[in-house]
Amino acid sequence: MNNEGSGVQSQNLYRRLFFDRTWSKFYIKLVGENGESKRTRLPGTVTKESTYTVRCSKSIGKLGLIELEKMKTLLLPEVCWFVDKVKVTSPEKDTYTFPIYHCINDEEIHRFREGAALLVAHDHSLIGKYTREMELQNGNIFLCDYKISDGVQTNIIHHKNQYLMAPLVLLHQTPEGQLKPVAIQLKQRPDRDNPIFFPTDSEYDWLLAKTFVRSAYFNEHELNIHLLRTHLLAEVFALSLFRNLPMVHPLYKLLTPHTRYTFEINVLARQLLISETGDFTLYTSSGGEGMMTILLRSMSSLTYRSLCLPDDIIDRGVESLPHYYYRDDGLKLWDIIHRFVDGVLSFYYRDDGEVERDPEVQNWIQDIFEHGFLSNESSGVPQHLSTLPELVKFVTMVIFTCSAQHAAVSDGQFDYGAWMPNTPSTLQLPPPTKKDTVTEETILNTLPNISTTVHAMAVLNLLSKQSSDFVALGQYPNEYFNEETPLSLIKVFQKELGDLHEEITKRNKDQALP
Incomplete structure (x- = not known):
């Protein structure tokens, strides 16, 4: 041999x-x-x-x-x-x-x-x-839980009831570093009509189970991850900024470039996507009442730590997951933004006391806590900023959310979702209640029809398009600062962002999927 x-x-x-x-x-x-x-x-x-x-x-x-x-x-x-x-x-x-x-x-x-x-x-x-227990102890077992969509009222599209599941997905990290699904339960509670699907099941059983997961992912991604955690939070940060900080305040100068078009794009989203006649309302399984249920559940579970990338990575237990470029690139971006913010704010605030005694900053953070997070103390969002490091971390989160985080969850949507089965906006048949009943015809009848697919693809294409007057992170066409120190810090910020851009571009040349 x-x-x-x-x-x-x-x-x-x-x-x-x-x-x-x-x-x-x-x-x-x-x-x-x-x-x-x-x-x-x-x-x-x-x-x-x-x-x-x-x-x-x-x-x-x-x-x-x-x-x-x-x-x-x-x-x-x-x-x-x-x-x-x-x-x-x-x-x-x-x-x-x-x-x-x-x-x-x-x-x-x-x-x-x-x-x-x-x-x-x-x-x-x-x-x-x-044993399965050893893999768990070794940190090789992961769980995706879509409980946020459990029991939501689903849509009716073209006079047909639509379906949205709340699956539990068990994933295993292989020795090659790949994260692969090994078990899928499509409803939250075990029952005889809720089988657990495995890769060893029939080809079509496993394929349909994964399709229901992808549809649940689409609905949570668009409503929780994309709309709430970037667009609506950006609006909260911007509105509080304009209500509480004068234009001469260094924090206003630091944050206002990152609020560009926030209100305009959110007004358009309310009119064209999530209104009664909006595409998301009409062509997704959660459109309508279900959409509000998911947003309310998302809001109640929103935490400050989940918005701060270093904390979020730790809390989700994915510090050592191989080939996790969102984490690797995101943490580098977070650090670059954090150093820039720390440098600028340290120039204006000489000690923690000046932060604590700044009424305009305290009004800004209190407004965000009350009207953005509905005074939910369990969210961990600060109501008062006592130290300079607390202010630096919060401002870093704001800039990261309005720039890098939004780009991460929005810009690549059409690349991925243009192949509709990757992200079905809705499904037209209920899931199987027992194994070995799914055929190719079952899957085709479960997927959304052509009209629904076209509308969903058009929205993803629109959301992924770069504006004609796009301004990259770190570029400031309007000069708000005129002191030498912040201007020099901006140049360092731009240099570090440029270096990271080159590093990522070089790495992507060897990636099958950049």
Whole structure:
């Protein structure tokens, strides 16, 4: 056998089949003490004895078990896959034998240990001690909970009831650093008519379950993440700024460039998107009463820590998640903004006492707390600013929310949502109440119709477009400051932003998805 490259695992599969050939799809995964291979399809026509190559990005160490899986092909004959044994030869020339002698006639994942006889008392390998609990302890299990849409009143579009689920999605971080869904429950409470779907279920069961998740994501993203946490908060910050701070105040000079078009775009959103005749109201599953329910729930759960990116990353437990560019780039942006804000405000405020004794700043933050966060003390939003670091952090959050955060959740929407099944604005059929009932026709009838799809795509295209007079973060066409220190700090701010821009651009050249 030929081993191709580092980390390549090769194996002989000896099989006895009830038919000379089959149309089913066969898969294998190798699990070692240092990792695992990708789930690999075994290509070609089934024969009595076959040889395959399984590639790994790095050595997975001593092999402990294998996973075998068979997936049927729709409308073609089904067979039983009887496997005698599997032999695996590693790049290190070690040979592992797995006696199977087992008939696989379902679509579950079947796991088999290496053939050496072993008492449990003598099994000191990680494989022997491996459980779902270990992965949890290792920080490799994540949960997406869309409880915010639980039980909301759904829309009626083209005289048809629409559907919106509140799924729970369990995700697993693989040894390769990929975050993959491993279980989906489409309603919040377990019940016999609320099955848990797995990747090992039928192709269409799993696909439809993921589609319901994507639709729930769309509705929460647009209402909670996009509308409330950027557009409406920006309006709160801007309105309080204009009501409480004079134009000569350094905080006014610092923040007013980041309020540009805030009121205009929000008025247009109220008129064209979320009004009674707005596109979001008419063409999403949560449009109408459901939209207000989700916004109210979102508002009641909105916290100050969730708006401060460093705190939010910690609270969500994603500090070490690989390939998380929103976190990596966002934290760098946060730090750059924070240094700039700290430099400017430290120039005007000589100590904490001057912050605490500034009535205009205290009126500004109190106005935000009362009218923006409805005096909700559990939100953690400060009612009073006692120190310069408190003021710097809050102002950093305001600028980040109005600039980088909005860009992150808005600018790429059409790139992703132009393929409608990625983000269905609504779904036309209820979810399946039991497994093995979904067909391709079911999925097509569940997806939104052409008219709804076109309206949703048009909105995403509009939201993702850059304005003709776009001004980037750190660029100030209107000069509000004239003292030398803040002007020099602006130049440093621009330089650091430019350096980060070059760093991200360079990295994106090697990314399949920039």
